[in-house]
Each structure stands twice: as C-alpha cells, then as structure tokens.
Amino acid sequence: MAADGNHVTVLTTNARRVSDFWQPSTSEAPSLPAHEVLDGVVVERLQLIHPWPAPYRFGLLRRAGLWLHLCRLPAGLVRPAQQHLSRWMPPLRGLSNALRQWGPEVDLIHADDSSWDGLLLAAATAARRYRKPLVVRPLMHLGNAWVQSHHAMAHQVSVYRDAAAVLALSQREAAAIEALGISPQRIHIIRMGVEPEIPVSPETLDTAGFRREHAVGGPIVAFVGANTYDKGAFALAEAVIQLNLEGLPLDLVCAGPQGEGLRAFLQQQPSEVQAVVRDRVHILGIVDEVTKHRLLGACNLFALPSQVDTFGIVFLEAWLHSKPVRQRWRNS
Incomplete structure (x- = not known):
C-alpha cells in the first residue's frame, strides 16, 4: 500500500515477545523506537506497562x-x-x-x-x-x-x-x-490461502544444506508455531521421544516463539530420555520466512497437533512443499 503511494500508519506495541505483555522484557536487545518509518510505512509503538x-x-x-x-x-x-x-x-x-x-x-x-x-x-x-x-x-x-x-x-x-x-x-x-x-x-x-508458488528459489531452499546445518540425517518431523502445550508442541515432543526409545529414529525440529517453555518442559523429563532430547529435538526459536520454508522443504512430515487452532495457514504452506500433514481437532 505504501509503495502505491498510500499513507500507511501501523499502530502496535513495543513488545518483542509474547511474555512482554505481562512482565518486563529480559531481552538484551535495545528497546524498539516509539516512532519510525520502515519502507514508507509509519510505525507508532505504544508502551506496555507492568503495574504491581x-x-x-x-x-x-x-x-x-x-x-x-x-x-x-x-x-x-x-x-x-x-x-x-x-x-x-x-x-x-x-x-x-x-x-x-x-x-x-x-x-x-x-x-x-x-x-x-x-x-x-x-x-x-x-x-x-x-x-x-x-x-x-x-x-x-x-x-x-x-x-x-x-x-x-x-x-x-x-x-x-x-x-x-x-x-x-x-x-x-x-x-x-x-x-x-x-x-x-x-x-x-474468509478462508485462508497462500500463493500457489513456493516463495523461495530452489537454490535458497537448499534442503540438504538445512539438514547439514542442523546435523539431521534421518526423517524430520517439523513443527511451526508457538512452542506451547495448547499448540501441541509438548505432546509432539513426547511422541518423538517415545518413537526413538522404541527404535524408530527421527528428529523433531520446532520453529516459532516461546521455545523457552518447551525447553523447560523437556528439561523436566526423566534422565534416561535426556540423550534423545539432546540429539533428536531441535528448537530453533523464531525464524524468518526463508528458514521456515527450508524446514518445510526438508521435513518428511509436518505436525501441528493443536487443541485450539481454528485453521493454521502453515498447513497450506506445508502442502506447497508436498508434505503430509498431521493435525488434531478437539471438540470437547
């Protein structure tokens, strides 16, 4: 819109992470400016406050x-x-x-x-x-x-x-x-949709390179979304751990916010599974669009066993890469 000559103003907050909404940020990154112009778009950020x-x-x-x-x-x-x-x-x-x-x-x-x-x-x-x-x-x-x-x-x-x-x-x-x-x-x-072409060139996608970078040689289960219990990240991690213990080697690669919660959950698991967690569960945190599509291109299965989502657009993005998708509906 801005490129077409329209005056565009985005009113947002100074939050960097979801947790910033209820507690002061612990990030070492500098505070986001209250006012800036990005690619012709005026961005106004309101300050979050944290009363006692x-x-x-x-x-x-x-x-x-x-x-x-x-x-x-x-x-x-x-x-x-x-x-x-x-x-x-x-x-x-x-x-x-x-x-x-x-x-x-x-x-x-x-x-x-x-x-x-x-x-x-x-x-x-x-x-x-x-x-x-x-x-x-x-x-x-x-x-x-x-x-x-x-x-x-x-x-x-x-x-x-x-x-x-x-x-x-x-x-x-x-x-x-x-x-x-x-x-x-x-x-x-208003149904969800994506452009019918993968927005990353084959050279940039480089799925073999993605596997090398993350030291993954076998099957990959991909998860993209908030790494929370409700979104199914905890249950999926438990399932991948159990399959490895039963002799089926595969890796879980998670991308998205709130990875610290998933890490804390995994650290509480019994000592006998910590080696599986260390070697088979990869938490990338928040990633850019290119990395997301590299993950979707490299994986063998995309899983988002969410208890709460209406419909995740990432399902369509996984299908763009011709990947099987596993989801979960909960009606009660």
Missing part, C-alpha cells in the same frame, strides 16, 4: 474474567466487570489517545483476535464514538470450554453482536460464532 504485582497481575485479571464467564452468572451482571478487567488486556499506555487521533480519519475499524479483549473493546468504543463500521475477526480457538471461553465472554459477545461483520476462518468457527447468538447474516467465512 507484575508478572502476576495479567494472569490474575485474565482468570478473574474467565471465572466470571464460567460461573454462568447473568450476562448483565458480569459484562461490566469483564469490561473493567479488559482495560489491562494488554496494559498499554496511550491507546485511548492514539484512537482519538486516528479514529476520525479512518473509514473502517477492524479488530483482530478477540482474546486480547482490551484491544477489542477499545476498537468497538472508537467505532461507536466516530460512527465507523466495525469488523471483527475473533480467531476463535475451538478446544474445550476453558479454551473457547477466551473468545466467548459476555463483553466480547456484545461486541460481535454490534459489529457490522464478523469474519470466520472456517465453517467450524462460523458455527461456533453463530452459537453465541450472532446473526448468520453478519458472519462471513
């Missing part, structure tokens, strides 16, 4: 809102309390001022990922104040009741009902949104 008792405040307030939802009290009672709690989801300095500055100038307000309910409600408030159409893409996670409640609390549902449109990624998500009392006429399925 950080890092516990974020989790405590989140659980309080979910507890109100799961108690099944009347929505009219819990909605005001959840709206109040959402002010710290995430705790941003200057969000209201930024929306007052930009709200009158835009033609449409789009709220993405309703689990960040503070941003969702801020967007809804700005849409009402400046009489702009609001489009919401909840990105609902469709696991058990606890997982679904992150997107189905009373104050979130009230925003969906008032929105001009609610976007779903799949028929399953659309059905879950409609079950919350949202008119099906307002729900639009």
Whole structure:
C-alpha cells in the first residue's frame, strides 16, 4: 500500500515477545523506537506497562474474567466487570489517545483476535464514538470450554453482536460464532490461502544444506508455531521421544516463539530420555520466512497437533512443499 503511494500508519506495541505483555522484557536487545518509518510505512509503538504485582497481575485479571464467564452468572451482571478487567488486556499506555487521533480519519475499524479483549473493546468504543463500521475477526480457538471461553465472554459477545461483520476462518468457527447468538447474516467465512508458488528459489531452499546445518540425517518431523502445550508442541515432543526409545529414529525440529517453555518442559523429563532430547529435538526459536520454508522443504512430515487452532495457514504452506500433514481437532 505504501509503495502505491498510500499513507500507511501501523499502530502496535513495543513488545518483542509474547511474555512482554505481562512482565518486563529480559531481552538484551535495545528497546524498539516509539516512532519510525520502515519502507514508507509509519510505525507508532505504544508502551506496555507492568503495574504491581507484575508478572502476576495479567494472569490474575485474565482468570478473574474467565471465572466470571464460567460461573454462568447473568450476562448483565458480569459484562461490566469483564469490561473493567479488559482495560489491562494488554496494559498499554496511550491507546485511548492514539484512537482519538486516528479514529476520525479512518473509514473502517477492524479488530483482530478477540482474546486480547482490551484491544477489542477499545476498537468497538472508537467505532461507536466516530460512527465507523466495525469488523471483527475473533480467531476463535475451538478446544474445550476453558479454551473457547477466551473468545466467548459476555463483553466480547456484545461486541460481535454490534459489529457490522464478523469474519470466520472456517465453517467450524462460523458455527461456533453463530452459537453465541450472532446473526448468520453478519458472519462471513474468509478462508485462508497462500500463493500457489513456493516463495523461495530452489537454490535458497537448499534442503540438504538445512539438514547439514542442523546435523539431521534421518526423517524430520517439523513443527511451526508457538512452542506451547495448547499448540501441541509438548505432546509432539513426547511422541518423538517415545518413537526413538522404541527404535524408530527421527528428529523433531520446532520453529516459532516461546521455545523457552518447551525447553523447560523437556528439561523436566526423566534422565534416561535426556540423550534423545539432546540429539533428536531441535528448537530453533523464531525464524524468518526463508528458514521456515527450508524446514518445510526438508521435513518428511509436518505436525501441528493443536487443541485450539481454528485453521493454521502453515498447513497450506506445508502442502506447497508436498508434505503430509498431521493435525488434531478437539471438540470437547
């Protein structure tokens, strides 16, 4: 858009990692600038704040809102309390001022990922104040009741009902949104897609080189996404370890954020499996697009046994490389 001559401003935060939302960053990297221009795009970063008792405040307030939802009290009672709690989801300095500055100038307000309910409600408030159409893409996670409640609390549902449109990624998500009392006429399925060509040249892809760089000679199971329990990284690591112990040698290569949580989980495993962990589980952390496609090109199987995803676009990216895909749906 900027290359076409449009004025583009991105309003974001100074977070480098997900954990920065609830605790001060421990990164040794310099702080991100509050204002900069990247390739013609103006980037404005709002500062995250961490009031006492950080890092516990974020989790405590989140659980309080979910507890109100799961108690099944009347929505009219819990909605005001959840709206109040959402002010710290995430705790941003200057969000209201930024929306007052930009709200009158835009033609449409789009709220993405309703689990960040503070941003969702801020967007809804700005849409009402400046009489702009609001489009919401909840990105609902469709696991058990606890997982679904992150997107189905009373104050979130009230925003969906008032929105001009609610976007779903799949028929399953659309059905879950409609079950919350949202008119099906307002729900639009915008399916995921990728360009039909691998965006990396064969020379750059160099899958044999990727294997050499990571000292992997046999079959590779690839995982791309947040390295968390809900995404299935822990279960997949356990499965790969067990298969190795049973005599089937294969390597797991994980790419994505929150690798420190997976490392901590693996360090807690029994001593007799630590050699397998050391030799067969590779945690790359956050990688660039080229490295991601090199991994997908080099692997023998892509697995994302997530309990929560609506639909992962990385499935399509793995299919671009003609790789078999293993996923998991959980309906209860």
